[in-house]
Amino acid sequence: MLVRRFVFGSFVYDVGRNALTSEGAPLPLGHRGLAILHALLKTNGRIVTKAELMDAAWPGVVVEESNLSVQIANLRKSLGSTKEGTDWIATVPRVGYRFSQPVVMEDQNAVTAGAREPRQAGRKPSIAVLPFSNQIGDPEQEYFADGITENIIGALSRFRWFSVVTRHSSFRFKGAAIDIKEIAHQLDVGYLLTGSVRKSGPQIRVSAQLSDAQTGHQLWADRYDVQLGDVFGIQDQIAEQVAGAIEPELLKSESDIAARRRHASDADSTDLVYQGAWFFHKITRAAHVRARELFRKAREIDPDLPEANLWLARVNAGLVAYGWSDDPESDRAEALDAALSAVQLDEKNPYAHYALAIASTYAGLFDQAVRAAEKALELSPSFALGYLVLGLARLCAGSASQAIKPLEQGLQLNPFDPQNFIWLNTLALAQLLADKADSAQETVLKSLKVRPQLRSTLETLACCYVQLGNVNAARECVAQIQGLERPAYDIFDLLRHHNPGWANALRVLLAQAGMKDPKA
Numbered sequence: 001m002l003v004r005r006f007v008f009g010s011f012v013y014d015v016g017r018n019a020l021t022s023e024g025a026p027l028p029l030g031h032r033g034l035a036i037l038h039a040l041l042k043t044n045g046r047i048v049t050k051a052e053l054m055d056a057a058w059p060g061v062v063v064e065e066s067n068l069s070v071q072i073a074n075l076r077k078s079l080g081s082t083k084e085g086t087d088w089i090a091t092v093p094r095v096g097y098r099f100s101q102p103v104v105m106e107d108q109n110a111v112t113a114g115a116r117e118p119r120q121a122g123r124k125p126s127i128a129v130l131p132f133s134n135q136i137g138d139p140e141q142e143y144f145a146d147g148i149t150e151n152i153i154g155a156l157s158r159f160r161w162f163s164v165v166t167r168h169s170s171f172r173f174k175g176a177a178i179d180i181k182e183i184a185h186q187l188d189v190g191y192l193l194t195g196s197v198r199k200s201g202p203q204i205r206v207s208a209q210l211s212d213a214q215t216g217h218q219l220w221a222d223r224y225d226v227q228l229g230d231v232f233g234i235q236d237q238i239a240e241q242v243a244g245a246i247e248p249e250l251l252k253s254e255s256d257i258a259a260r261r262r263h264a265s266d267a268d269s270t271d272l273v274y275q276g277a278w279f280f281h282k283i284t285r286a287a288h289v290r291a292r293e294l295f296r297k298a299r300e301i302d303p304d305l306p307e308a309n310l311w312l313a314r315v316n317a318g319l320v321a322y323g324w325s326d327d328p329e330s331d332r333a334e335a336l337d338a339a340l341s342a343v344q345l346d347e348k349n350p351y352a353h354y355a356l357a358i359a360s361t362y363a364g365l366f367d368q369a370v371r372a373a374e375k376a377l378e379l380s381p382s383f384a385l386g387y388l389v390l391g392l393a394r395l396c397a398g399s400a401s402q403a404i405k406p407l408e409q410g411l412q413l414n415p416f417d418p419q420n421f422i423w424l425n426t427l428a429l430a431q432l433l434a435d436k437a438d439s440a441q442e443t444v445l446k447s448l449k450v451r452p453q454l455r456s457t458l459e460t461l462a463c464c465y466v467q468l469g470n471v472n473a474a475r476e477c478v479a480q481i482q483g484l485e486r487p488a489y490d491i492f493d494l495l496r497h498h499n500p501g502w503a504n505a506l507r508v509l510l511a512q513a514g515m516k517d518p519k520a
Helices: 031-041 050-057 065-079 139-157 167-173 180-187 231-260 269-280 285-301 306-321 328-345 350-362 366-379 384-396 400-413 420-433 437-450 455-467 471-482 493-498 500-512
Strands: 005-008 011-014 019-022 089-092 096-099 104-106 126-129 191-200 203-212 218-227
Touching: 005 031, 011 031, 019 031, 031 050, 031 065, 031 096, 050 065, 050 096, 065 089, 126 139, 126 167, 126 180, 139 167, 139 191, 139 231, 167 180, 180 191, 191 231, 203 231, 218 231, 231 384, 231 400, 269 285, 269 306, 285 306, 306 328, 306 350, 328 350, 350 366, 350 384, 366 384, 384 400, 384 420, 384 493, 400 420, 420 437, 420 455, 437 455, 455 471, 455 500, 471 500, 493 500
Parallel strands: 126 191
Antiparallel strands: 005 011, 005 104, 011 019, 089 096, 191 203, 203 218
16 A cells, blocks of 8 residues: 555644644644654554664764754654653654554555646655666667666766655666556656667767656657767766756746745745745846745744755845845855755755855855865766856856866756856856957857846957957947946956956956946
């Protein structure tokens, strides 16, 4: 039986929603407390060791035993006493704990074949990677397609905000006809990744598709052509590219789902984070402010939720970067505090280290930012944002040439991020300051295709034109700039402030383009 709910006394723990209610009213338990409760309930009264409970609540993280004691105490306080006046959770001295009262386990999936309960607030997103089909034509090459599948599973598993079905479970469907909804129902996941491997002469083509398992709709698809060579190198390269492209699509999908629930009264801390992410990617001042409100609320409900902390750090850094902050000093401080908390709560989460990197960059702590970005990439080599913030930090620290490669790699891994117009402009500036004006012009024109009226991008283009000797085109850029409002804080003010030599060089180029009183 696939257990979906545990019922005890007046309480119901819903596995799918990861939520505990009492007589229909939600109880505000943090995600660690719920993880411990789930671990106790599913053993049906058997003893659960302290080590097992700590693994359930802090997977992959070494913590003191006192943390478990605190969570157990909070659980007991929330549950209160039974009608007989005893605790729901019994202590087994020197061993662990057990759930002391009868529990009814209910199967909510006894519905029509292939149907699946809709995703609801609080449920951690999940994905299964089905074995890529071998269409090379040689059965002895089966290992190549399997290797790509396994590497993608490993790469996706490094992103800790969603779960990935193990190889053992997903490979049960190797060679089977693909029914998206039925397979997803059996694996109990929200998304499926499928694909194929073909060979044409000296070239390998890998195709991949990401589908929403509930609707069967395709969310993303792409193909990758590589030359035959080092087999393991090819597998790693493709896995990195696929994982880097899929992860932002999953975040977008989950944010859209949460956004449709934004008027729901039972939103928990995780759901609030997804709602905030939806607003965050609108990239307006009002949307960023609203996102921060939601992240702050999520953090109040569950201070131990890493995602609430890291997103709060990200949005504060964004408010400062775009010149939308009413109090930059305070916002930088809150960003750093939240980012450090995220890292302490989940040191294996690449997003937490990214949050620390971006917050440190806008606090002027470039060495710390570089280290945090490098750590994010150690944890997840396919993490596009890790490469992008590494490039930004290196550029602001005065290393334009060393900033180019990570910025290019980040943009290649995630070419459709809604904030790429900023990262493209960052790359263009790095190229310009590294005496690569031709490349810089090509890059900045890509940025303008996304945001044609962004003042800082037009300034970069004007500098490129002057550097390349096209002063007339530079003056046309300046004419467009004159009609645009100058923000209180430009995203590259930080670069100019810490690199006065570069600031002067850019000011000279803009003056040659005809800009009056170019910003220092």
